[in-house]
Ligand SMILES: [Zn+2]
């Protein structure tokens with residue numbers, strides 16, 4: 001585990017996002033990534049990025065808002081929103097990251113079983129949030145998509161893909177992650 005002074009991961013929420021339902025996240029992420037994880041500011045929803053025709057938000061303004069936060073002692077910033085996101089060329093996204101950059105974004109909208117008309121399942125919801133958060137943070141550290149079955153760095157094109165993969169890095173990705181972390 002890194003010491004607090006070396007800078008960890010800061011979680012940023014948008015709008016009225018319920019932090020209580022995500023209270024598990026810092027400790028779980030911290031364990032998987034071996035870094036201190038803490039809550040940061042809550043930012044206003046970038047309302048102008050709403051596209052009524054698609055009934056979802058353009059992701060870029062969310063990333064820009066996270067990116068504009070002061071670096072302080074954080075190595076990485078993860079933005080969390082419960083609204084549905086898209087980016088030009090992709091009808092929807094679970095998340096987005098600046099490859100090897102400082103910040104990334106996860107939308108929990110499609111991670112909730114109720115989005116698919118399924119019954120409430122907090123355990124499943126939490127597991128999906130962890131997977132997508134580790135995945136996007138992995139990209140910020142420089143990890144690419146992985147073909148290893150079960151690895152959290154597998155590309156998710158659908159919620160079935162997310163459910164199929166695990167929430168941890170495969171041995172290869174973990175080795176690479178540790179090496180990348182040392183270069184920071
Ligand atoms: Zn990815």
Ligand SMILES: [Zn+2]
Pocket residue numbers: 146147148151152153154169170171172173174
């Ligand atoms: Zn892997």
